[in-house]
Every structure is written in C-alpha cells, then in structure tokens.
Amino acid sequence: MRLSTSWMYQQSLTTMLNQQSALAATQNQVTTGVRINVASDDPAGAGQVVSLSHVIAANTQYSNNIDSANTRLNTEASTLTSVNSVLDSARTLALQAINGTLSDSDRKSIASQLGQIRDQLVQLANTTDSNGNALFAGTSTTRAPFQVGTNGVVSYVGNDDSQHASVGSGLQVVTGDAGSGLFMNVPAGNGSFATGVGSANTGTLVVGANSVTDLAAWNSTKAASGGGYTITFGTGGSWTAADANGNPVLDSSGNPVGGTYQDGGSISFNGMSIAMSGTPAAGDTVSVTNGGQQDIFTTLSNMISSLQSGTTDTQLANQMSRQIESIDQTQSTISATQVAIGGRLNTLTQQQGAYQDLNVTYQSALTDVAGADPYTAISNLSLQSAALQASQQVFAQVKQMSLFNYLK
Template structure:
C-alpha cells in the first residue's frame, strides 16, 4: 500500500500535538492542584464535585444564619438578665417598704430608687443592636418599642412580628421577641384571679392574693366581698358574683341572719378558690375578686412607687397602702416568672443553634474531605505522568524531524 508523504507528515504532527496537549493538561493540574480542571476532564466526577460544593455552600449559609441568630439572642438574653436584676431589686425594696416601722420619708426614699429602676427598665425594653435595630419591636425595628404618653401610660409602639433564621433545611429558629409578649402581656394577681380592696374602705382590712383550689370549679366573674353586721351585731360578710349572684351565704340564705362571722386571717372559700382578709374591716367595706388580666411591668413598678409614696397618716390609710404593696409584690412575682419564661425560651433557642452549628460544621468538614477525594490531584502520580509525557513529547518531536527528512529522492541518493 502506498503511503503519501502528507499522510506521514500529518501522522507525525498529530502525535506530537497529542503529547503536547497531555503535557499541558498535566501542567495545568499541577498548577491548580486539581485533577478536574474542566467538566470534560471527568464528567461524572465533575457532577459529584458540583453537588458537594452546593452542599458546602448551603451549610456555610446555615452557619452564617446561626451566627446572626446567636448574636441577636445573646443581646436579648443580656437585656432580660438585667431586667430580672431590676425586678428582684425592686421587689426587695417593696418588701422593705412593707415594714410598718419605716417612716414615710424612708418609704419615699425607696420609691425614689424604684423610680430610677423604672427608667432603666424602659431603657432595656428599648435596647438596640450595634446596627441600631430595636430588638423588642417585632418587625418595626426602627421604632422605639416603648414610650410614655402625657397621662403616664406606657405605650407599645412595635408589632407582633417574629424573625427567624434557617439553621438547616427543615428547621428555623425565632431570634426575637416582641415587647408586648415579654413586657406587656403579664398576668396580674395569681394568674387566674386578682384581689383588690376598695379605695373607699374605712377599716384596716387587707386582702391576700389567694389561690386556686380547683380549676374545674372556678367560674370567672367579678365577686364582691361585703362586710356587714348580722342580726346579732357580729361582723360578718357576704359574697356576690356580678353574674353568678349570691354565693355566701348560699341561697336561700339571707345575709342578715345567715352570713358567716368574720374571723381575721381565716380562709374564705367558694367556687374553687380561697383567700383571706387580715385586719378589722368596717361595715360597708368591700373587696373585689376578679379574673386576672394583663398589665405591663412598667405600670406594676409605677403602682408600687405610688404605694410607697401614699400617706400612712391613719390605720385606714396604712391598710390601703399595705393592700397596694401586697398587690404590687404579687404582680412583681408574676413579672419575674414571665421574664424567666422568656429567658428559658432564649436558652432553648441558643442551644438549638449551637447544636445545629456543630452539625453544619461537621457536614462542611466531611464534604470538603469528599470533595478533595473527587477533584484533588495526586501530586506523585501527576509528576510521574509529567515526566513520561515530556519524554513522549521529545520522542514525537524527534520522530517528526526524522520523518520530514524521508522521501524517495533521498532514498535514491
């Protein structure tokens, strides 16, 4: 078979170019430290590497989200810890103020400190992040959550928006609280009902906070305890519900003849609840038992401030002050419990983020290891290939030079 000179020439040239391409590819791999430079180098491996890179990118985003959420929640926790300190200190001061041996000036001094604590409390409720966002305003992060109107009422200006961060593909963690759920929606009294003495009472009676004996028997209503002298001239009491009607004495009993005698400090029980009254009420004095409602912690502090500043010029006024301070202590305890619940929720969320951060970090490490196996270069093998390819290229070049010199005319010569 006749082989043309051009065929011989092209064969030699193609061999030389093929070796040059292999050598260049190996040089690029060594320079990059990667086995796969372009998808065509290993289509299957490239697809696997792309999937692994996407997993790493997603996990890194989850880590970043977690760090953002952690920072926000740590600011919340720090603020709530300070709120707890303020409430505890205020509670201690109210207990001091409840001591009957203190003078009016002493109580006013205590009120002055609590007033300072109240200002701190409002400032904490208006805490901002380093970037200037208010952390207790919901979505309205550019609005101060709490202000005070001209009448002295505390106004919540934020919304109920909840902010979340994704810490894995199926889990999101809330990173904020609205001010209303932490500072405003605090139950009064014992959480079921609250007790109040009338400001027009003339005796020295002081009502306790009371407790629930049987939730299933309790009927929410506004109950009034009224003191009267029975037919024998003995101080007694009757209990009437605004909607449930007369409860004590039970119908068909008549208060004048059947109302129970008042015993100082003895429990008064009805409808699954109990409470007591100390001191000596006067005929016509009334006490109210009504369902708990919500009250912000700022108003609670203001009420104990007002109580400490109230007059104690008579036994009646002393009883009214004691009643106000007792209610203040009960509401402060509710506020402390409410803030503790918030701090527990923060702690739980931080624990979840910490756990997911660890999981995501491990995923990244494992994924990077897998990616290395797929696309990283075996340097020893690549250097060996480089040497072989260099020798092969030199051989191809020499062969091409020799082939160029071959022709029939040279053979004849």
C-alpha cells in the same frame, strides 16, 4: 497516498500541541490536587461536584445563620437576666415601702428610686443586637419599640411576631421574642384572678397572697360569676359573697357561701383562696376580677403614685401588694422565656455539631470525586513530559527532510 512536507509538519505540530495540553492539565492536577477543572475532564464526576458543592454551600450558610442566632439569643438571655435583677430591686423597694415606720420623705425617696428603675427598664427593653436591631420589637424594624410619652406612659410600637432564623431544611428557630408578651401583656393578679379592696373601706384589712386551689371548681364557676365577685364584711368579721350581678354565691348544696374571717386567715370558695390580714370594718369589701392585664411600666408608675399620694398605711399596703403581684407575673413570664431560650440554644448547638460532622463527610466525598491521585498524576506527568520531548526531537528531524537537503 502522497505524503507532503507540509502534512508532516502539521501532523508533528498537532501531536506536540495535544501533548503540551495534556501535560499542562496534568501539571495543574499536581499543583492544585484537583482532577476535574472543567466539565469535559469528567462529565459524570463534574455533576457530582456541582451537587456536593451546593450541599456544602447550604450547610455553610446554615452554620452562619446558627452563629448569628447564637449571638442574638445570648444577648437576649443576658438582657432578660438584667431585667430580672432590676425587677428584684423594685420588689425589694415595694416591700420596704409597706413598712409603717417610714416617713413621707422616706417613701418619696423610694418613689424616686423606682422612677430610676422604670427608666432603666425602658432602656433594657429597647436593647439592640450586634446589628443594631431591637431585640424585643418583634419583626418590626424600629430601633426603639418602647416609647415614653409626655405623660410618662410607656407604649409599645413594635409588633407581636417573633423573629426566626433558618438553621436547616425546614427547620427554623425563634431568635427574638416580642416585647408585647414580655413587658406589656402581663396577666393581672395571680394570673387567674386579681383582687382589690374597696376605696371606701375604713378598716385595716390588707389582702395578701391569693391563688386558685381547685382548678376544676374555679373553671366551672368563673363564667357564671359574670366577671367577678364582691366579698362584703359585716360585724365581727362575718362575710358573704355576691357575683357581678349582685346575686349571692351558692355552694354545692345551694346555700349562700360565707363565714367568719379572723385576722391572718383566709377566705375560700369556688376553687380560690384569698389570704388577708388586719381587721375589716362592717361594710368593707374585697373585689375579685377575672383575667385582665397590666404592663410592667404601669406597675412601676402605680407604685410611685401610691408612695407620693400620702395614703394611709393600710391603703399603701394594699396598693403595693397588688403591684408586687404584677412584678411576680412579669418575672414568671421572663423566667419561662429564659427557659425557652435555653432550649433554643441547645438546639442550635446540636445542629451546629451535626453540620460540622456533615461538612467533613461532604468535603471528603468531594475530594474523592474531584481530587487527583498524587501518585498517578506525578507518574502521568513524567510519561507525558518524556513523550513531548520525543515528539519535539522527531519534529526537529522531520523539518530537516526536504528536497533541497536531498539535492545537497
């Protein structure tokens, strides 16, 4: 085999270039602490790095979603607390207004305060989150879901859907409740039925608290009532009840229900109880209607109208009592939502803690796969540096080997 000078040069140069490349890679490992910089460094390990990196990136995004969801839910919880406080003030004013010693100017003053409360409630219902999105618009993009018309009527222009955030694989958490369920679709009365006095009543009868006392009896008879009942009073407080078709209401024995009402007592039949006060006149009536809804803004408007209309003390007491029931139903809905928000926040806290633990585990695994052993890397760096120096010295000697040098 013939060894030429150019071949020896090329071999020496190739050896030095390879050693320089290996030395540079080792220097990079020592500097960065990373063993796999390109897939060719360790094809199998590189695949693991890609998989772990994807998992860590997904967990980081879920953690960011949790942070955003926490902020939004805490804002909603704070807003609902303010709403409850405002409704407490409205309820207190309604109870004050029933006081028979108030003058017309006093009632108008209360009406003015209720008007301010209604405006404040609209403002709270239009609260936005940190990104400027309405809290209670559902999934709608409108910034003001509650609009006040020229007639003072408040309408809802959002939708009934709830906003969600993805906080895990297949796990979503509600981050926003639609305002329709919180403020608009409020069950009337006690949630099961609503009561009212006849507009032609002449006595001093006031309908107070009412409730379902026997759910089974109520459920089995409400459909047969045709939508409600009418209680009619006779002389001496005697009363009878008829369904919506005018047919007498019968007890379990087939006899018409009825009895004698006494001031401060109650009337009970078909699983419901209605407390009353005052003295009814003959011919006075009380109506019972099933279901129905009333938004809280209409409730406040009704209270204002009643205070400004100059009605009698008895009429005002009945009207305000019905609106207080609506306030109570709204606050009950809000309280239930606050409990639900607390549960969601607890879920987010637990999920965030899980991601923090998993992130530590995955980062450790990534370091094990892609990280360089500092002791090995430094040792290799020393050996490769010595080998390169040796190659360079050999090359310096080889390049001097030529025919001309021999002839000299």
